[in-house]
Amino acid sequence: MKKFYDKKELLFAILLIVAYCVIISPLKANYGYASVEMLVGLTVFALGIYLFVSKYGLKEKYGLASWPKDCRRYLYFIPMWILCTGNIWGGFAFEHQGIKQLIAILSMILVGFVEEMLFRGFLFRALLSKNSTTSSIIITSLTFGIGHIINLFTGQASFETIVQIFFAIAWGFIFTMVCYKSGSIIPCIIAHSIIDVLAECAVYNLTADWIYVISTIIVSILYCTYLSKLKNSF
Numbered sequence: 373m374k375k376f377y378d379k380k381e382l383l384f385a386i387l388l389i390v391a392y393c394v395i396i397s398p399l400k401a402n403y404g405y406a407s408v409e410m411l412v413g414l415t416v417f418a419l420g421i422y423l424f425v426s427k428y429g430l431k432e433k434y435g436l437a438s439w440p441k442d443c444r445r446y447l448y449f450i451p452m453w454i455l456c457t458g459n460i461w462g463g464f465a466f467e468h469q470g471i472k473q474l475i476a477i478l479s480m481i482l483v484g485f486v487e488e489m490l491f492r493g494f495l496f497r498a499l500l501s502k503n504s505t506t507s508s509i510i511i512t513s514l515t516f517g518i519g520h521i522i523n524l525f526t527g528q529a530s531f532e533t534i535v536q537i538f539f540a541i542a543w544g545f546i547f548t549m550v551c552y553k554s555g556s557i558i559p560c561i562i563a564h565s566i567i568d569v570l571a572e573c574a575v576y577n578l579t580a581d582w583i584y585v586i587s588t589i590i591v592s593i594l595y596c597t598y599l600s601k602l603k604n605s606f
Contacts, residue, residue: 374428381501385494389519392417392490397522405483405572406468406476414482421489434493435557445602446554451595452546452563458584459570462577476572484565491516491544492551492560505552512548517541539585542592543567549599 377384395413403409424430431437440446466473491512499508517540521533547560 373424377428382495382498385490385498388421388494389490389515392486393519393522404476405479406472408475411475411479411482414479414486418482418486421486425489425493433497434489435551435555436493438556439558440554440556443554446550446599447595449550449559449563451591452550452559455543455546455584455588455591456563456566457570458588459567459574461584462580463575464573465575467572467574473572477569480568480572481565483568484563485561487516488547488551488557488561488564492547492557496548496551500552509545509548509552513541513544516544516547535585539588542589545596546592549596553599553602553604555604 395417396410399407399410399413425434425436443449468476495515496508496512499511503511517537520536520540543564547564551557551560
């Protein structure tokens with residue numbers, strides 16, 4: 373596997389993303405995030421990624437080695453932390469009860485780790501090694517957002533999926549810019565996990581949902597513009 377990774381890093385990243393979609397989408401459609409089946413699937417995937425990165429000394433490359441230095445330069449990531457809470461702007465209530473809620477929370481934490489490693493880790497770094505910084509950021513962010521189209525195959529409504537794609541693209545730019553400029557993927561993993569965990573504790577509120585989506589897009593533009601003017605920390 374390591375030889376294939378060394379020779380075809382971009383293809384390796386793409387195949388990992390495809391494998392993730394092929395494995396996780398049916399689990400979501402058939403069992404949901406509050407299921408043992410989903411938790412096991414995500415655990416295996418997350419563990420496999422972590423062991424691969426650790427075994428071959430890739431933590432530094434993918435930003436898993438340390439927390440960003442001089443966080444003041446990035447406004448302490450405050451715009452990102454505020455937006456993380458958006459799923460509960462319309463109210464807070466556990467979607468499940470007992471052990472199912474715990475399983476859902478653990479699953480969402482793992483989703484945050486896996487998806488950040490796939491997109492901001494493997495895919496972005498592979499693109500960056502062969503393309504310009506700008507094109508790598510754009511491709512990674514768009515791929516992450518458009519990738520949510522697979523939710524159509526899990527029973528999600530078309531309009532909801534389209535809105536989610538634009539929302540995810542905005543987050544994709546934030547995560548990619550934070551990861552690239554700070555040299556660390558850790559804040560992105562934490563933020564992504566918080567977003568997904570709170571999605572399991574959200575009360576449906578159409579007005580609050582639209583405010584969240586629009587706020588995310590606006591903040592993404594402003595925050596990424598600010599980050600683009602900073603020098604990298606590595």
